[in-house]
Amino acid sequence: MTAAGAKISVQGVAKTFQSAAGDAVSALGEVDLDIAPGEFVSIVGPSGCGKSTLLNVLAGFEEPSQGEALMDGRPIRGPGPERGVVFQEYALFPWLTVAGNVAFGPASRGIAADEVAARVRHYVAMVKLDGSERKYPHELSGGMRQRCALARCIANDPDVLLMDEPLAALDALTRLSLQDELLRIWSEASRERPKTVLYITHAIDEAIYLSDRVVVMSERPGRIRRVIEVPFARPRAPEIRTDPRFHALTDEIWLLLRREP
Numbered sequence: 174m175t176a177a178g179a180k181i182s183v184q185g186v187a188k189t190f191q192s193a194a195g196d197a198v199s200a201l202g203e204v205d206l207d208i209a210p211g212e213f214v215s216i217v218g219p220s221g222c223g224k225s226t227l228l229n230v231l232a233g234f235e236e237p238s239q240g241e242a243l244m245d246g247r248p249i250r251g252p253g254p255e256r257g258v259v260f261q262e263y264a265l266f267p268w269l270t271v272a273g274n275v276a277f278g279p280a281s282r283g284i285a286a287d288e289v290a291a292r293v294r295h296y297v298a299m300v301k302l303d304g305s306e307r308k309y310p311h312e313l314s315g316g317m318r319q320r321c322a323l324a325r326c327i328a329n330d331p332d333v334l335l336m337d338e339p340l341a342a343l344d345a346l347t348r349l350s351l352q353d354e355l356l357r358i359w360s361e362a363s364r365e366r367p368k369t370v371l372y373i374t375h376a377i378d379e380a381i382y383l384s385d386r387v388v389v390m391s392e393r394p395g396r397i398r399r400v401i402e403v404p405f406a407r408p409r410a411p412e413i414r415t416d417p418r419f420h421a422l423t424d425e426i427w428l429l430l431r432r433e434p
């Protein structure tokens with residue numbers, strides 16, 4: 174793929190932070206990565222290798238110290254509704270209901286009230302939270318909260334979804350069922366226009382199950398160690414977890430993560 178056709182293009186991006194004591198912390202090494210429109214790409218890597226830093230650069234929350242991140246060939250200069258972000262937690266406004274959270278983005282961009290209400294109905298149903306519209310985040314289970322966060326994000330109809338370990342705080346069974354929900358929601362939301370996903374996780378099986386490609390990063394300052402193509406067709410079903418190729422990919426990524434720099 175040429176950078177020209179990429180939805181997201183990361184070109185020589187590196188990030189160094191200044192600590193409070195004045196030392197430089199190299200958080201992210203030089204990274205080059207192109208993501209095609211509609212592609213689902215995961216990043217796995219050791220804790221602290223700069224995954225969130227890279228996602229924050231793409232979200233426009235952080236500026237790279239070096240290199241450039243582009244969307245549709247244009248440099249990313251700050252946050253924007255065309256790039257939706259879902260975090261592990263704290264993604265919902267606790268003082269707003271489910272409906273209020275989902276309505277927030279479209280309403281704050283001046284979309285007419287009846288159109289906002291229609292979007293709320295559409296996306297709340299898509300994430301199967303109908304019946305819980307008037308509940309507050311503290312009344313929801315962890316899984317319901319993350320479905321609400323997803324609805325809140327896609328209610329802005331972003332082209333790109335940036336997800337930073339969105340399922341990491343959930344118990345194992347909820348995590349598995351939400352992986353399937355996420356794939357279904359992504360494919361439904363992509364019907365009109367493809368949605369490109371960059372997904373960070375530390376769970377190797379999750380990365381394989383969800384993605385078209387898995388980017389494996391090295392220790393901090395993280396660099397791309399390898400990019401692995403996932404061969405399974407879509408729609409994906411839980412049976413692929415027992416496929417020998419699934420296990421072979423899991424082992425391959427595991428060995429890459431364990432390897433010394």
Ligand SMILES: Nc1ncnc2c1ncn2[C@@H]1O[C@H](COP(=O)(O)OP(=O)(O)O)[C@@H](O)[C@H]1O
Pocket residue numbers: 190191192198199200201218219220221222223224225226227393
């Ligand atoms: N705002 C910041 N100031 C200083 N250091 C930071 C800042 N954000 C992240 N870091 C450091 O950069 C490194 C990478 O962090 P992060 O991107 O959060 O890693 P990951 O998400 O892969 O666990 C870590 O050593 C972290 O402590």
Ligand SMILES: [Mg+2]
Pocket residue numbers: 224225226337
């Ligand atoms: Mg992180």
